[in-house]
Amino acid sequence: MLNPIPTERFWRRPLDAARVRTTHGQVRILADRCKGCGFCVEYCPRDFLEMAPEFNRKGYHAPRVVDADGCVACNLCEMICPEFAIFALEIDGPAPREVPS
Ligand code: SF4
Numbered sequence: 557m558l559n560p561i562p563t564e565r566f567w568r569r570p571l572d573a574a575r576v577r578t579t580h581g582q583v584r585i586l587a588d589r590c591k592g593c594g595f596c597v598e599y600c601p602r603d604f605l606e607m608a609p610e611f612n613r614k615g616y617h618a619p620r621v622v623d624a625d626g627c628v629a630c631n632l633c634e635m636i637c638p639e640f641a642i643f644a645l646e647i648d649g650p651a652p653r654e655v656p657s
């Protein structure tokens with residue numbers, strides 16, 4: 557099923573907007589591998605992550621999910637993490653809601 561792209565934030569509507577499907581992701585965090593660098597939090601395009609207040613086994617703050625419906629499975633966090641401590645899986649379901657601008 558095709559999911560419509562929210563276009564309220566754009567000054568023009570892409571010509572193929574009705575055909576493009578936004579993926580929906582579910583993030584997995586291996587907290588004890590994390591070294592708390594914060595790259596994933598800083599660069600997630602959806603602002604979907606934050607640093608958790610609790611410590612992992614190494615004594616670092618690992619990321620945690622802010623909004624269960626925010627991830628678009630772009631895998632940027634997976635690519636940027638130096639410790640291979642985070643990844644996203646694409647799942648079936650409705651597209652995530654748009655992040656307010
Ligand atoms: S897969 Fe993309 S949208 Fe999802 S948490 Fe990682 S960087 Fe953010």
Ligand code: SF4
Nearest residue numbers: 590591593594596637
């Ligand atoms: S990029 Fe990796 S090591 Fe850095 S805070 Fe995120 S999960 Fe932890």
